[in-house]
Amino acid sequence: MKGPLHLVHSIEERKRKGLFRSLKSNYPKTDFSSNDYLGFSKNGLIEQKIKNLEHFSSGSTGSRLISGNSLFVEELEKKIAKFHSAEAALIFNSGYDANVGLLSSIAGKRDLILYDELIHASIHDGIRMGYAKYYKIKHNDIEHLKRLIDRNKDFVDNIFVVVESVYSMDGDSAKLKELSEICDSKKIFLIVDEAHAVGVFGKNGKGLCNEFGIEEKCFARLYTYGKAMGCHGAAIVGSNALRDFLINFARSFVYSTALPLHSLLMIEAAYGLLNETKQNVRLKDNISYFNSLIKGDDKFIQSNSAIHCRLFPGNHNVDIIESQFKKNDMFVKGIKSPTVKEGAERVRICLHAFNTKEEIKKLVDLINE
Ligand SMILES: Cc1ncc(COP(=O)(O)O)c(C=O)c1O
Known part of the structure; x- marks a missing residue:
């Protein structure tokens, strides 16, 4: 059975606009696109750390509230909380x-969520699933945030502000110091998604909140394990009350089978590697080298993270440059409108610890051509 006609119509419309997406698996060799910033997913070190384990259960058998909990996961959460200077941590499947569990549950009808306009889709989805009022803040615009707070504070019970410490599409960073001061002084709850900062910034890759010394000023922080940490899953860290609340009310936690033991072992091993390897230093070195090569090119969005974007306005131009990279066996993703605004089409480059200087030079030469 083919299903309703609108499926075919939507696909045709996407194809007509040149926006149809399909899954690919034969990636070009030189990786400037994956989120594996430190190379942990492929360098074998995580496997080495856990290979002595004889017995792996293939599944966790249930949600954490039924049969999927273990002393191991609770101990791991304590270690994660300690590493990130929080009272408590709670692991989610991704x-x-x-984000969906947190944002859909944490705020009620009389609350307000203010979120940066470049925030990740998972945060959007979570907000839309909840009951709170919400407004977007112009990207990194502190004055706009202050106006929104002043305009709304007398009409709501609680205000939450949600930002990413490193924005996934632009690679730039939130103004965390100013944000934490404003939130602190106005009794607003700051939520920081550190998905692209963990492993990259802070002492031993603890994230950008650590680098700015504001970890304990945040109401909640999100650390994901599928990017620099090279495995899978995520944790929300915050107070004991927040953890208890999420165990009771975050539906994506309550109603989903928990991660299996081998995923948890990998998370534990990846944290161990953050402390032990020098991959973080290699990544920083590559970021500095890349920034020295692109100096003066104002089509690049300013970034000190692993993510760098160079504008090539027009979807057609993005297609051309993407295929040039492919010819050179380089994996670089183009980002088209409407994923980004019209005129802000771009290529998005992810730097890694394992990229060589020669590869980085060749990439920049290609862009300059
Ligand atoms: C900022 C941000 N938050 C959350 C997520 C979702 O994390 P996961 O891939 O573990 O589901 C992503 C993934 O791209 C992201 O970029």
Whole structure:
């Protein structure tokens, strides 16, 4: 059975606009696109750390509230909380699940959520699933945030502000210091998604909140394990009350089978690697080298993270440059409108610890051509 006609119509419309997406698996060799910033997913070190384990259960057998809980996961959560200077941590099956669970449950009808306009889709989805009022803040615009707070504060019970410490599409960073001061002074709850900052910034890759010394000023922080950490899953860290609340009310936590033991072992091993390897230093070195090569090119969005974007306005131009990279066996993703605004089409480059200087030079040469 083919199903309703609108499926075919939507696909045709996407194809007509040149926006049809399909799954691919034969990636070009030189990786400037994956989120594996430190190379942990492929360098074998995580496997080495856990290979002595004889018995792996293939599944966790249930949600954490039924049969999927273990002393191991609770101990791991304590270690994660300690590493990130929080009272408590709660592991979710993915960053998407964590954001949806948190944002859909944490605020009620009389609350307000203010979110940066470039925030990740998982946060949007979570907000829309909840009952709170919400407004978007112009990207990184502190004055706009202040106006929204002043305009609304007398009509709501609680205000939550949600930002990413490193924005996934632009690679730039939130003004965390100013945000934490404003939230602190106005009794507003700050939520920071550190998906693209963990492993990259802070002492031993603890994230950007650590680098700015504001970890304990945040109401909640999200750390994901599918990016620099090279495995899978995510944790929300915050107070004991927040953890208890999420165990009771975050539906993506309550109604989903928990991660199996081998995923938890990998998360534990990846945290161990953050402390032990020098991959973080290699990544920082590559970021500095890349920034020195692109100096003066104002089509690049300013970034000190692993993510760098260079504008090539027009979907057609993005297609051309993407295929040039492919010819050179380089994996670089183009980002088209409407994923980004018209005129802000771009290529998105992810730098890694394992990229060589020669590869980075060749990439920049290609862009300059
Ligand atoms: C900022 C941000 N938050 C959350 C997520 C979702 O994390 P996960 O891939 O673990 O579901 C992503 C993934 O791209 C992201 O970029």
